[in-house]
Amino acid sequence: MRCMKLRDVAGRLGLKAVAGDGGGTGDDALDREVSGGYVSDLLSDVMAHACEGAIWVTTQAHQNIVAVAVLTGLAGVIIAGGVKPGDETLKKAQEEGIPLFVSDLPSFEVVGRLYTLGLRGGARPCQGA
Amino acid sequence: MILEMSYDITGGDFAAAGEAATKIKRALKQIGVDAQTTRRAAIIAYEAEMNIIIHAYRGTLQARVSPEGIEILAEDEGPGIPDIELAMQEGYSTAPEKIREMGFGAGMGLPNMKKFSDEFHITSEVGKGTRVRAVVSSSTALIMNGSEV
Ligand SMILES: Nc1ncnc2c1ncn2[C@@H]1O[C@H](COP(=O)(O)OP(=O)(O)OP(=O)(O)O)[C@@H](O)[C@H]1O
Ligand SMILES: [Mg+2]
Numbered sequence: 534m535r536c537m538k539l540r541d542v543a544g545r546l547g548l549k550a551v552a553g554d555g556g557g558t559g560d561d562a563l564d565r566e567v568s569g570g571y572v573s574d575l576l577s578d579v580m581a582h583a584c585e586g587a588i589w590v591t592t593q594a595h596q597n598i599v600a601v602a603v604l605t606g607l608a609g610v611i612i613a614g615g616v617k618p619g620d621e622t623l624k625k626a627q628e629e630g631i632p633l634f635v636s637d638l639p640s641f642e643v644v645g646r647l648y649t650l651g652l653r654g655g656a657r658p659c660q661g662a
Numbered sequence: 663m664i665l666e667m668s669y670d671i672t673g674g675d676f677a678a679a680g681e682a683a684t685k686i687k688r689a690l691k692q693i694g695v696d697a698q699t700t701r702r703a704a705i706i707a708y709e710a711e712m713n714i715i716i717h718a719y720r721g722t723l724q725a726r727v728s729p730e731g732i733e734i735l736a737e738d739e740g741p742g743i744p745d746i747e748l749a750m751q752e753g754y755s756t757a758p759e760k761i762r763e764m765g766f767g768a769g770m771g772l773p774n775m776k777k778f779s780d781e782f783h784i785t786s787e788v789g790k791g792t793r794v795r796a797v798v799s800s801s802t803a804l805i806m807n808g809s810e811v
Binding site for chain 2: 574575576577578580581585591593595596597598599600601603604605606621629
């Protein structure tokens, strides 16, 4: 698998970060390599099975998704299905530096596109970054 | 003891949910604990913290780092667990509908804690509270690092 930065993954899906993109601080979370993907709306399931550096697709949008992303070491979160995160979620993601994206497409479609880009369910070591 | 942390957790406080575990994770990273061990300890701490928030009235979450490893201790005042064996089964949850809508209540928290720890003990008294102690030992961390190459 060719290594892809979060910025490129988001770009290929036409997604713009709504929070946590570093805000031009130089410490840019969008430069992080994406190791793979995971899709689930159950938080403990994500904690147990998502790999470090993965991008997480979910229809959960409340602020607890940010803690899950931080603790699991995820690269970013795509909130799918047209669900809109509230202000607390955006604020928390900003504080913690977790990039959040919003898509009107259902989770199935988002995951399908990520898969087409070459991302897989298990984390792969990124080579030749 | 290299480092000791203790946080008060309030039942039902979903706004602060995950904060204690996030602080623990940050501290472990800062003192140079390897990524794999930090991740395991962070997951255990998070599930323990959430169980107090979801199921109990109030409690404390502690983390102690020593050369032997990381110990996570969660103690709460709450309804307790009548059947621990049942509670340890993956998929078993008494979380109410409102909380399930938020993505909690998969019944995976306790099994996760056990899976990611080297030592796991849970005791509970109905009407009083619950105590969970988990250890991620540094020796397995070294082995995991070795096999990762
Ligand atoms: N601290 C606690 N006090 C009282 N009951 C608890 C406590 N922790 C767990 N339980 C009981 O054990 C069950 C299983 O816990 P577990 O953490 O595995 O799942 P959950 O919290 O229901 O869902 P999840 O952790 O997947 O979000 C709970 O539903 C609850 O009935
Ligand atoms: Mg739980």
